[in-house]
Amino acid sequence: MTPVNNTVEALTMIIMLLKPLRVVGLAAVVLTCTAAACGERTRTGEPGAAIAAAEEAEPMNDEAPARPPVDPCALLTENEISEQLLLTLSPSDVANLSPREFKVAPSEVPWGESRRCEFAYESKDRAGGETPVLRGTFNVMVSPIAFVNAIQQKDRRPVDGAGPEIFKYQKMGEKTYYVTKGKYAASLTDFRGTYDPSGTSQDGSRVALLRRIADRLP
DSSP states (O other): OOHHHHHHHHHHHHHHHHHHHHHHHHHHHHHHHHHHHHHHHHHHTSTTHHHHHHHHHSOOOOOOOOOOSOOGGGSSOHHHHHHHHHTTSOHHHHHHOSSOOEEEEEEEEEETTEEEEEEEEEESSEETTTEESSEEEEEEEEEEHHHHHTSOGGGEEEOTTOOTTEEEEEETTEEEEEEEETTEEEEEESOOOOOOTTSSOOOHHHHHHHHHHHHHOO
């Protein structure tokens, strides 16, 4: 065999040996690219991925109403509460009180997006010098108007001597009085009924307090 033939044969053998390596290398490249593509499809195909991407692109605008910038404990004064509490007593009970005044201690209670104040009251007249003759609690809560608008009309009851901005919710033994004004509404619960032997009109004191509250709502 001539030197030229030897050289050609050697080159041919080298090429034959390199072919499998080229195929393997090409396959590795293809597999690498495919894995990357599949990985991308897996991430974008996860449950909720499209929703999450949409939310990132377009944030939701349905935000919860902001808490009212109103201190519910500042909506009524001690004197106003004391005056209306006296109207919940019979004339004889009022005559027996000395002094005819009440001590009131308000305290705000965390209540989600609303603001709630608990008013604890007790008569300044003490039985035996120690125990208040009368004591109790009631609540005032201020909420975004949207919360109160959700109360269905069939569950609202008109209140004698009040306008349409004042109504009561009464269902399954629960009774709450509301007043609406602008962007907010306030509720009154557990306040004693006005003294009325006939029992037909006991909302006078509640209406008076709700009107005071409305005067101080923004």
